[in-house]
Amino acid sequence: MDKKKQLELSRIANDIRIDVIEGVYNAGCGHPGGSLSMADVMAYLYFEELRIDPKNPKWEDRDRFVLSKGHTAPVLYAALAERGFFPKEDLKTLRKTTSYLQGHPDMKGTPGVDMTTGSLGLGFSAACGMALSGKINNKDYRVYTVLGDGESEEGQVWEAAMFAAHYKLDNLVAVLDWNGLQIDGPIAEVMNPTPHDEKFRAFGWHVISICAHDLEAIEAAFAEAKTVKGKPTVIIAKSVKGKGVSYMENACEWHGQAPKEDLYKVAIEDLEKIAESLK
Amino acid sequence: MADKKATREAYGAALATLGEKYDFVVLDADLAAATKTGVFKKKFPERFFDCGIAEGNMVSVAAGIATTGQKVFATSFAMFAAGRAYEQIRNSIGYPHLNVNIVGTHASITVGEDGATHQCSEDLALMRTIPGMTVISPADATEAYAAVEAALLHDGPCYLRFGRFAVPDLTAEMSDYKFELGKGVTYREGSDVTIVANGYMVHLALEAADILKAEGISAGVINIHTIKPLDTELLTKAAKETGAIVTAEEHSVIGGLGAAVCEALSETCPVPVMRVGVQDTFGRSGKVPELLEMYGLTAANIAENARRAIALKK
Numbered sequence: 009m010d011k012k013k014q015l016e017l018s019r020i021a022n023d024i025r026i027d028v029i030e031g032v033y034n035a036g037c038g039h040p041g042g043s044l045s046m047a048d049v050m051a052y053l054y055f056e057e058l059r060i061d062p063k064n065p066k067w068e069d070r071d072r073f074v075l076s077k078g079h080t081a082p083v084l085y086a087a088l089a090e091r092g093f094f095p096k097e098d099l100k101t102l103r104k105t106t107s108y109l110q111g112h113p114d115m116k117g118t119p120g121v122d123m124t125t126g127s128l129g130l131g132f133s134a135a136c137g138m139a140l141s142g143k144i145n146n147k148d149y150r151v152y153t154v155l156g157d158g159e160s161e162e163g164q165v166w167e168a169a170m171f172a173a174h175y176k177l178d179n180l181v182a183v184l185d186w187n188g189l190q191i192d193g194p195i196a197e198v199m200n201p202t203p204h205d206e207k208f209r210a211f212g213w214h215v216i217s218i219c220a221h222d223l224e225a226i227e228a229a230f231a232e233a234k235t236v237k238g239k240p241t242v243i244i245a246k247s248v249k250g251k252g253v254s255y256m257e258n259a260c261e262w263h264g265q266a267p268k269e270d271l272y273k274v275a276i277e278d279l280e281k282i283a284e285s286l287k
Numbered sequence: 288m289a290d291k292k293a294t295r296e297a298y299g300a301a302l303a304t305l306g307e308k309y310d311f312v313v314l315d316a317d318l319a320a321a322t323k324t325g326v327f328k329k330k331f332p333e334r335f336f337d338c339g340i341a342e343g344n345m346v347s348v349a350a351g352i353a354t355t356g357q358k359v360f361a362t363s364f365a366m367f368a369a370g371r372a373y374e375q376i377r378n379s380i381g382y383p384h385l386n387v388n389i390v391g392t393h394a395s396i397t398v399g400e401d402g403a404t405h406q407c408s409e410d411l412a413l414m415r416t417i418p419g420m421t422v423i424s425p426a427d428a429t430e431a432y433a434a435v436e437a438a439l440l441h442d443g444p445c446y447l448r449f450g451r452f453a454v455p456d457l458t459a460e461m462s463d464y465k466f467e468l469g470k471g472v473t474y475r476e477g478s479d480v481t482i483v484a485n486g487y488m489v490h491l492a493l494e495a496a497d498i499l500k501a502e503g504i505s506a507g508v509i510n511i512h513t514i515k516p517l518d519t520e521l522l523t524k525a526a527k528e529t530g531a532i533v534t535a536e537e538h539s540v541i542g543g544l545g546a547a548v549c550e551a552l553s554e555t556c557p558v559p560v561m562r563v564g565v566q567d568t569f570g571r572s573g574k575v576p577e578l579l580e581m582y583g584l585t586a587a588n589i590a591e592n593a594r595r596a597i598a599l600k601k
Contacts, residue, residue: 068356115354115383123354124383130347130375137351140336144312145357164375167344175336 009224021051025252026279027086033272035103041262043083045187045247050087052226062092065119072138074123076131077156078112093120129164136172139180154183158190160201172240173212180240181233187249189260208242220247289455295392297431298449299323303330311358316342322362322392346372349387350379365391369410380444381417388438390447395537397452399575406570412542414446415515422515424448426489429458433466455490471518477507480593481525485511488535494586519551526556531596533561535589540564559599561592
């Protein structure tokens with residue numbers, strides 16, 4: 009990845025983080041932590057990886073994206089808005105009664121949302137269904153999904169993992185956001201789902217481990233996934249929950265709450281400082 | 288005497304025949320031999336996908352398939368399709384209103400010897416609560432076949448319920464029969480009471496009407512194969528004309544046909560309604576005829592409840 013592209017994607021990721029904070033702050037609630045942790049991955053997906061057309065969100069041959077950890081809808085909406093699926097100013101309507109930006113993704117109401125999610129585990133299975141349908145109908149689209157590490161405590165995640173390997177869904181890539189925290193505390197204390205790499209390998213997946221904030225590594229991982237035949241790929245992305253906002257980083261309490269005005273200002277200052285450094 | 292055939296047999300036959308005409312895929316969860324999707328699998332192996340014993344995953348996979356425009360049937364026993372995977376049906380299929388046909392076979396008491404864990408008498412109630420869900424419980428093989436095709440052509444999610452036990456194929460003997468989603472079928476007109484039945488209970492409702500006729504009671508018989516959307520117009524007309532209703536279902540009287548009829552008539556034409564069905568209890572192992580007797584799913588019990596409904600008329 010050349011420096012210019014890296015800088016550009018870093019700026020987009022930072023804009024996405026600002027959008028997340030703006031959206032959650034205006035809503036007065038929502039899930040910033042796990043949105044910020046995936047901002048770099050989402051920037052790469054929506055600006056480099058996915059074969060999509062913002063003017064034709066239902067394009068039949070598009071790549072599909074399923075946010076299986078649907079509670080981090082703010083990062084999906086931010087990526088879609090930055091990519092031009094809908095106006096950025098609408099992000100401020102997040103979670104409002106008259107908004108099409110529901111608390112969790114709604115494929116019927118929001119341009120660019122390929123699957124309704126929010127109940128953990130279900131999106132991963134749906135992504136498998138999309139990938140299987142692509143195989144059945146000889147389509148060359150690829151399917152991408154983002155899972156939470158806490159989400160992997162759901163049994164259905166492993167039912168889906170078994171299914172994807174059994175049907176050799178090499179057109180499916182899952183990114184596992186390994187931020188190490190869930191609502192009740194560190195995943196290792198609540199219900200330890202690790203080691204994910206060994207588990208997925210045992211389930212018949214190709215496993216790639218990266219840092220979720222290293223754009224070069226993200227690029228390399230998605231490129232490697234395309235070369236894998238006969239099995240699905242999981243990218244285990246070690247991330248910092250709340251990445252970019254000083255007081256939210258690795259802080260469990262920012263899984264599912266919005267900052268009040270004073271802390272909102274701190275968050276924006278933090279992210280503007282990063283924006284300055286990317287100029 | 289009409290031929291006897293289980294509605295699940297008709298499901299397998301319908302899939303295999305309609306597979307020649309329509310493009311759809313079929314999912315099952317390791318029960319293909321019992322649910323009869325195996326008949327389709329044999330003919331169209333490239334369009335059949337076993338999901339293993341993982342019903343929740345199967346239902347969400349079906350949703351994902353449907354988002355791509357591919358029609359799909361997801362099949363298991365009623366207990367595990369509607370019961371175990373309820374939340375997946377609600378959130379992955381119902382909420383985004385996707386074109387998935389969820390099929391639950393081996394419903395309720397006529398499962399027989401397998402007993403209570405497998406005798407789901409709550410599936411129609413569960414499915415009925417999901418907004419936009421069409422819920423169908425066909426009476427016999429011919430109606431089941433027609434229901435499969437109607438569900439395939441319907442835009443939106445459907446739940447179809449089929450039985451394990453053979454039932455007389457009365458529909459095959461009706462010359463002017465036409466299956467229409469949401470429209471009840473009038474088998475017999477009456478003036479004293481109307482028996483409203485679906486699924487396995489329809490042929491018993493007709494037997495009950497014969498018992499009542501011998502006593503000089505004129506009983507109408509209506510088959511409500513689509514429990515949602517409910518044919519409120521036909522039910523209201525029956526309530527107005529006969530002033531008393533008996534419902535008969537192989538399902539819990541809570542949340543099923545009896546409940547749906549009461550809900551509708553309480554707003555359009557309140558009349559006495561007696562509900563024959565599983566009375567807020569679990570099933571048990573046994574031979575089907577003995578169980579039907581034990582749970583009051585008989586023509587005699589329908590007739591008895593018809594007399595009670597008539598007695599309640601003001």
